[in-house]
Amino acid sequence: xxxxxxxxxxxxxDVPDDMPLLWALRDIVKLTGTKFGCGIAQCGACxxxxxxxxxxxxxxxxxxxxxxxxxxxxxxADDDVGKRVQEAWLELGVAQCGYCQGGQIMTATALxxxxxxxxxxxxxxxxxxxxxxxGTYNRIEAxxxxxxxxxxxx
Amino acid sequence: xxxxxxxVLLANxxxxxxxxxxxxxxxxxxxARWGLxxxxxxxxxxxxxxxxxxxxxxxxxxxxxxxxxxxxxxxxNHRAEMGQGIRTSLALVAADELGADWEQxxxxxxxxxxxxxxxxxxxxxxxxRHWYExxxxxxxxxxxxxxxxxxxxxxxxxxxxxxxVHEVVHKNSDRSLGFxxxxxxxxxxxxxxxxxxxxxxxxxxxxxxxxxxxVNGDLTNRETRPPAVDGQDVVTGKARFGADVQMDNMLYAVxxxxxxxxxxxxxxxxxxxxxxxxxIKTITLEGTGMPAxxxxxxxxxxVAENTWAAIKGRDALEIEWDLEAAGDNAQYTSGEYxxxxxxxxxxxxxxxxxxxxxxxxxxxxxxTVTATYYMPHMAQAPMEPPVAIVQFDGNSAEAWAPIQxxxxxxxxxxxxxxxxxxxxxxxxxxxxxxxxxxxxPDFVIEAARLAREFEGRPVRVQWTRxxxxxxxxxxxxxxxxxxxxxxxxxxxTGWLHRTLxxxxxxxFAEDPKHKADFELGMGFNTMPFNIPAIxxxxxxxxxxxxxxxxxxxxxxPHAWAIQSFAAEMAEAAGRDHRDYLxxxxxxxRQISPSEFKDGWNYGENPEIYPIDIGRMRAVVERxxxxxxxxxxxxxxxxxxxxxxxxxxxxxxxxxxxxxxADDGEVIIHRADIAFDCGKAVNPxxxxxxxxxxxVMGIGIALHSEVSFSNGAADQDNxxxxxxxxxxxxxxxxxxxxxxxxxxxxxxxxxxxxxxxxAPALCNAIHAAIGKxxxxxxxxxxxx
Numbered sequence: 001x002x003x004x005x006x007x008x009x010x011x012x013x014d015v016p017d018d019m020p021l022l023w024a025l026r027d028i029v030k031l032t033g034t035k036f037g038c039g040i041a042q043c044g045a046c047x048x049x050x051x052x053x054x055x056x057x058x059x060x061x062x063x064x065x066x067x068x069x070x071x072x073x074x075x076x077a078d079d080d081v082g083k084r085v086q087e088a089w090l091e092l093g094v095a096q097c098g099y100c101q102g103g104q105i106m107t108a109t110a111l112x113x114x115x116x117x118x119x120x121x122x123x124x125x126x127x128x129x130x131x132x133x134x135g136t137y138n139r140i141e142a143x144x145x146x147x148x149x150x151x152x153x154x
Numbered sequence: 155x156x157x158x159x160x161x162v163l164l165a166n167x168x169x170x171x172x173x174x175x176x177x178x179x180x181x182x183x184x185x186a187r188w189g190l191x192x193x194x195x196x197x198x199x200x201x202x203x204x205x206x207x208x209x210x211x212x213x214x215x216x217x218x219x220x221x222x223x224x225x226x227x228x229x230x231n232h233r234a235e236m237g238q239g240i241r242t243s244l245a246l247v248a249a250d251e252l253g254a255d256w257e258q259x260x261x262x263x264x265x266x267x268x269x270x271x272x273x274x275x276x277x278x279x280x281x282x283r284h285w286y287e288x289x290x291x292x293x294x295x296x297x298x299x300x301x302x303x304x305x306x307x308x309x310x311x312x313x314x315x316x317x318x319v320h321e322v323v324h325k326n327s328d329r330s331l332g333f334x335x336x337x338x339x340x341x342x343x344x345x346x347x348x349x350x351x352x353x354x355x356x357x358x359x360x361x362x363x364x365x366x367x368x369v370n371g372d373l374t375n376r377e378t379r380p381p382a383v384d385g386q387d388v389v390t391g392k393a394r395f396g397a398d399v400q401m402d403n404m405l406y407a408v409x410x411x412x413x414x415x416x417x418x419x420x421x422x423x424x425x426x427x428x429x430x431x432x433x434i435k436t437i438t439l440e441g442t443g444m445p446a447x448x449x450x451x452x453x454x455x456x457v458a459e460n461t462w463a464a465i466k467g468r469d470a471l472e473i474e475w476d477l478e479a480a481g482d483n484a485q486y487t488s489g490e491y492x493x494x495x496x497x498x499x500x501x502x503x504x505x506x507x508x509x510x511x512x513x514x515x516x517x518x519x520x521x522t523v524t525a526t527y528y529m530p531h532m533a534q535a536p537m538e539p540p541v542a543i544v545q546f547d548g549n550s551a552e553a554w555a556p557i558q559x560x561x562x563x564x565x566x567x568x569x570x571x572x573x574x575x576x577x578x579x580x581x582x583x584x585x586x587x588x589x590x591x592x593x594x595p596d597f598v599i600e601a602a603r604l605a606r607e608f609e610g611r612p613v614r615v616q617w618t619r620x621x622x623x624x625x626x627x628x629x630x631x632x633x634x635x636x637x638x639x640x641x642x643x644x645x646x647t648g649w650l651h652r653t654l655x656x657x658x659x660x661x662f663a664e665d666p667k668h669k670a671d672f673e674l675g676m677g678f679n680t681m682p683f684n685i686p687a688i689x690x691x692x693x694x695x696x697x698x699x700x701x702x703x704x705x706x707x708x709x710x711p712h713a714w715a716i717q718s719f720a721a722e723m724a725e726a727a728g729r730d731h732r733d734y735l736x737x738x739x740x741x742x743r744q745i746s747p748s749e750f751k752d753g754w755n756y757g758e759n760p761e762i763y764p765i766d767i768g769r770m771r772a773v774v775e776r777x778x779x780x781x782x783x784x785x786x787x788x789x790x791x792x793x794x795x796x797x798x799x800x801x802x803x804x805x806x807x808x809x810x811x812x813x814x815a816d817d818g819e820v821i822i823h824r825a826d827i828a829f830d831c832g833k834a835v836n837p838x839x840x841x842x843x844x845x846x847x848x849v850m851g852i853g854i855a856l857h858s859e860v861s862f863s864n865g866a867a868d869q870d871n872x873x874x875x876x877x878x879x880x881x882x883x884x885x886x887x888x889x890x891x892x893x894x895x896x897x898x899x900x901x902x903x904x905x906x907x908x909x910x911x912a913p914a915l916c917n918a919i920h921a922a923i924g925k926x927x928x929x930x931x932x933x934x935x936x937x
Contacts, residue, residue, distance in 0.1 A: 019460075023462040032398035032400065036616070037619065039465075039618055073391030090389060091376070093367045093368055095382070097538075097584070098384060098387075098388035099395055101389065102388075102389075131537065132537070132849075134537075134587060134850075135848065136849075137883035139842070142371070
């Protein structure tokens, strides 16, 4: 049995040790906001927070997530920074298809929690691992900067 | 902006089509749809636009608009939402005409039902240009029903009442009734005849055509912007894509498919796979050769209790393939194929358009310019890989999938299960990107074949990224050879263009080896330059894998070659590229597509949609002006590149400001995109489409290639099939919407932004460092 703390709730999962956290979240816990995009940590669609750190859940076996606080896109609004990132995303109309955007928001939130006022180069560096096939990068960059500004004012 | 008055919207719509546009599902129409027949063959009279599509259009208010007693207005969206924002934009059109308050509008997604909703095939950048008018009429009909219900209740003539925001008022008294209060009575009324409808004048519209949101860095009309329908769900992880459908008792499958198109399973050893915890069963699936159409590729499925078990089970399979069944596909190696096409491009091929005497022009030239361009295979690679869930209950079936083409999906599932169409329900989920990949329902039909083996249980087939890249419907390889004659003033006197690509026709019939009408019509035959001698040829090119639509399709190689070559000609003539391009275009004028031997014209009426040189010039002039083209001094290893292309009856020009670092890294400082699609219904989403197309086009130029060795794709995943990342995006992107004039008809938006990006970028690379790229992707060529 694997014991996971997901969005503040305890879950006991009967899954093999090597099951990636991604599939445990999606297929077992039925939290589908965390997306499958590549399975090899190349696209970032599966990004969650482990103890606040942005982590690719598709290459993280469930055993590595035991004892850590797992946060998914479904609960990121409970975090002040996450909430502001979501607001900035909506205000700037970032999303097109939206599939990758949960992962983008998780990476952006982790960045802003570490660095409250990143410059353009720092944003691009932090977000470069998250692919968006619709090509919303300009708006993502603007929205991260906007969320940072909102924090300054808050 | 074009007039949106009654006269335009009600023109040419006969009463008998009130409930539904012509149901045109004949074999001929299918053939014309794929461009395998010309629009004039075998048809009594040509049909254009939405009317020319299978299922036509529908404008019955009861099909699309429902009003509940609590005032909630529910608008049904029948087109695929894949990021273009159609669920928001079409609903805004209806809400605006109806007079609904956006806060009280809900959007529901239609199931696949062409007889009820009209055409649902979401490709060709058609949704808004085909559905704007029917949707306005549907909403105007619903509004009139509400007004009639209010007039009946008050006992006054209907012309004494009018609709304001979410209520109907009596103009001669203070009385008003909300939409919810009128809903029950309005529902009982007859749908009004089309000639009774009056559409709102532009001055009364609140949403349509209004600039909101992010406009080149500034937030516009921030307080009054109608929120996107799915915006909140997307940022909170609640949006339900095909991948997110959850069913009780669901089985999870992944499939190992033949490495080469047409190869078959010779033997399977699944003993290790069946030992993987959670694996239930393996099933060998029947495959397909060519033409593959939408048939699943076959292979071996591993069915399990969860996705991870299925993936691990698949890894443990031992399969021997019969590669001989694949014929010469098993020898397909893309480097050799490119060389073969390049060699063939040196000799004449089938002539598809000719004017003047090209031989004479080339002989008499004071200078000739020759260049050959190559664009490789690419995979659409939507972020959500193909995925589908199908449940078969013996005599009926239900499917859930992210699909662009609901009708073909329903037909495919029905066929796979031996059911009548009416016994199959297809639920269209949100698409995590489409780009043409999800026009082909092979992955849903695959799930249906597996569901047959597990009656009563939903079976989900998940494609991994490796599956998606190995088994795409690939964008065609293209070789384009161009030769131009210039006179002593540098003026173009001759143009010879040979294009060679496998045809999408090879998907549906014996390989035609030549491009179909609709493929040539994508920027090849429709090459607009005003040159006295022109010959366009299309030598043979066979297909050895599945060739399919990729956003903008054959416009990509045609625009890449023609717009790169125009810059090379300008250089040879010692002229400024913009000035030379405008000279090639010539004076503003409108040209019938038939003059260019194009019988397709994106399915639109050539009289309403001529090829408009004035609009081409306008986007070139606007993009170059906004980019400050005349200031060429941008610094060391930095330069400006320009390209223009018209496609999907819209017009796009792009200027890129590009720096090439010493190590070959390409930095795009700024992109200026001028775009004319006629009326922009939701300018905010138009801008976002152009921004996104710009980024995707940068990937096409710099990185993206699927190569083949011995019939199999070489790339597996995003570590080797490279698509653009944030670092590749322009530091700044500016979209300039160009007013095409009062008569400009509505054009496409999703695709026409893409074709000019790669040539603009490569022209900028040339301006920056003098290196001419003729083979895509750029890759390491600049290092």
